[in-house]
Amino acid sequence: MARFNRKSVQAALRSPVRTTGRVLRTHEGGRGAERDERSELFLLSVANFVSQQTFYEDGAAxxxxxxxxxxxxxxSDPEWTAGLLGWLRGEGNMRTASLVGAAEYVHARLAAGATDGPSNRQVIASVLRRPDEPGELLGYWAQxxxxxLPKPVKRGVADAVRRLYHGKALLxxxxxxxxxxFGDVLNLVHAAPDPERPGQGELFQYALDRRHHPETAEAPASSPVLVAHRELMAVPAAERRAMLLAPDGAERLAAAGMTWEALAGWLQGPMDRAAWEAxxxxxxxxxxxxxxxxFDEAGVSDEVAAGVAARVADPAEVARSRQFPFRYLAAYQHAPSLRWAYPLERALGHSLANVPSLxxxxxxxxxxxxxxWSPLSDRSQLNRADAAAVFGTAxxxxxxxxxLVEFGTSSAPxxxxxxxxxxxxxGRFGNLGGTNxxxxxxxxxxxxxxxLIVTDEQATYxxxxxxxxxxxxxxxxxTWNLAGYRAGHAPSAPNRHTFGGLSDTAFRMVSLLEAGRDADWPWVQAAA
Known part of the structure; x- marks a missing residue:
């Protein structure tokens, strides 16, 4: 009698997260499963805001x-680790964890004298995606x-500087x-200007001058945004508010790279309706x-508010912002007026576009x-419970x-x-105590x-x-793990899959598994 070689046979598929077979206890005292090092680092990375408290584990630990x-x-595994760090900052959109991880990657490999795998220089450059991040990484390294600074750090930062530094970024x-x-970074890493970017050498010199000789630093003529900014700063203080009301006021602010954070200082006064609308x-x-x-407190007009709402709800803008859905949930929960509710709801829906149709x-x-119910981070007003509920509902x-079921000590549809x-x-979800x-x-x-289970995995016995x-x-x-604790609520096995965080990548992995293909690490999938 054929028991295994049957027409209906299906492969038992595995996700990349693995357990070792060793039994641990969860923080709630339940039976837990120890993950292997790669799995533990992956799940911790995608849930790690660095130095942030969680319910069971302090930031330092x-x-x-x-x-x-x-x-x-x-x-021990440089290829995999380098792939994780690059993906973490890119598609994973986790900034601080990737910067810290890259610095520690390089420090460990230099200490061990390791030379195999991706170069330290490449790993440093791969996690620097925003113009302020070279300084952030150097600050972390120094403290x-x-x-x-070792040469690989200098060269990796220099590669990023040539790619990231421009006039608007400097402002x-x-x-x-x-x-x-910027001038300190240039002094430390000695970045040479990119020959494919005319005017970058003048920009670098201006960054050095405004750092060390601000009283004589002159914006280079090759940078229109810096020239426009210099002209804006030359407007007498008494005339600045009137300038905002001129027909070209908003255009002049945009051309000069004036941010909303800097505008109040330039005006030397409050951010009123005219300032915000400009x-x-x-x-x-x-x-x-x-x-x-x-905007509401300043009384911006309904016409301007309608323009804001349209941009917030624009699917292309949502995709370009690369924000996690809980950003829109937090904004919705704390928006002062109902005129923002619908656009934020639409934005949240667009951000969930990759949720699979099962x-x-x-x-x-x-x-x-x-x-x-602990917050996602010390700076966030949103908790994991609501983030989990949004994803489960979607x-x-x-x-x-x-x-759809909520659970804790008890459970209910x-x-x-x-x-x-x-x-x-x-609004129909509640607070249900323990984790049964x-x-x-x-x-x-x-x-x-x-x-499908959306949880921090800290189950009770x-x-x-x-x-x-x-x-x-x-x-x-x-299982979607929202916290990255060491012990999982179940061992990994065929047809038992654990994903980290609440990212689009995890949802795509479900489709891969159900299509009859073992899911690999997301950066491997992205490269395939």
């Missing part, structure tokens, strides 16, 4: 765990490893509040989102336990047939209708084709075992 893992894997980021000004046309989308309350029947479990709305607002459904994941799975699983043990082995279980 998380940072130590992160840097220790980077340093070990930089030597952690001292002021002496926005080269401020007196920074420990490393600078709004040149503001970036996320700057608009952060200032909705300020066939068959799906059980979606959203963790609303006490540990999920998955349910996109699926062909889904049961969350009702929703097809086409209903994600943000409206969010296994009980929620046992109670609500009714022959579904797959189970259950005599029924881990959540996956309550399900048939052939049923795929997908």
């Amino acid at each position: 998380r940072d130590d765990r992160f840097t220790d893992l980077v340093r070990r894997l930089a030597v 952690t490893h001292g002021r002496a 926005k980021y080269d401020t007196a509040s920074k420990g490393y000004r 600078v709004i046309p040149s503001m970036g989308t996320m700057a608009l989102v952060r200032n909705l309350r300020n 066939r068959g029947r799906t059980l979606i479990l959203v963790d609303r336990s006490g540990s999920m 998955l349910a709305l996109r699926a062909a047939d889904a049961d 969350v009702k929703y209708g097809a086409g209903e607002s994600v943000l409206k459904i969010l 994941t296994t009980e929620a799975v046992r109670r609500h699983y009714r022959g579904h084709d797959r189970v 259950s005599h029924y075992g881990d959540p996956g043990e309550s399900l048939p082995a052939h049923v795929p279980v997908y």
Whole structure:
């Protein structure tokens, strides 16, 4: 009798996150699974805001765990680690963790005398994507490893400087509040101007002059934005507010690279309606989102507000901003007036464009336990519980047939209708105490084709075992880990998949797995 070689046979597929087989305890005392080093670093990286407290782990302990893992894997597995760091800053859009990781990667490999794998110079350059980041990386290196800069760090930063430094960047980021000004960076790394960028040599010299001789520094004629800025600064203070009301006021601010942060200082007075309406046309989308309350308090006109709303809700703008969906959720929760609610809801919907449309029947479990109510970071007003609820709801709305459930000590279905607002459904979730994941799975699983769990994985003890043990082995279980704690709520196995954070990449991996292909690390998929 044929038991295995049957027409209906399906491969049991694995995600890249693996466990070692060693049993740990979760912070709640439940049975946990230790992950291998690569898996632990990946999950910690995508949930790591650096120096930020979590419910169970202080910032210093998380940072130590992160840097220790980077340093070990930089030597033992440099190709994989370099790929992680480049992806983390690029598609993963995690800025600080990637900068810290790159510095520790290079330091560890220099200390070990390692020469295999990607060059240290390439790794440094790969994580520097914004003009202020060369200074950020040098600041981290100085406070952690001292002021002496190894050649690979200098050369990697120099490569990035040639790519990133331009006139508008200098006006926005080269401020007196920074420990490393553009001129300091140039002095340290000796970046040569890019011959393909005419005028960059003059720009570099101007950055040096304004750092060391600001009283005599003269903007180069080859940079229109710096010349326009110099002319704007020459306008007498008494005439500046009137200039904003002129027909070309907004255009002059934009041409001079004037940011909303710098405008109040230039005006030497408050940001009133005229000031905001003049600078709004040149503001970036996320700057608009952060200032909705300020617009209302200043009384910007309905016409201007309508323009802001249109940009915030524009799908192309949302894609270009590369912001995580919870940015829009936080703005929605704290927007002062209803005129911003609909555009923010639309923006949130656009940011969830890569959520898969799942066939068959799906059980979606959203963790609303006490540990999920800690903020995403010390600077965020949004908590993991609401971020998880938004993603779980989006998955349910996109699926062909889904049961949406919230769980903690107890569990309950969350009702929703097809086409209903994600943000409206969010209001139906509650706070449910502990983390009895296994009980929620046992109670609500009714022959579904797959189970999706959005959680921090810190399950309480259950005599029924881990959540996956309550399900048939052939049923795929997908876990989104929001916190990056060391112990997972279940071991990795065929049809048991764990993803880090709440990124578009993780959602795409579901499609790969269900198409009958083992999912690899996201940067490997991106290169394939």
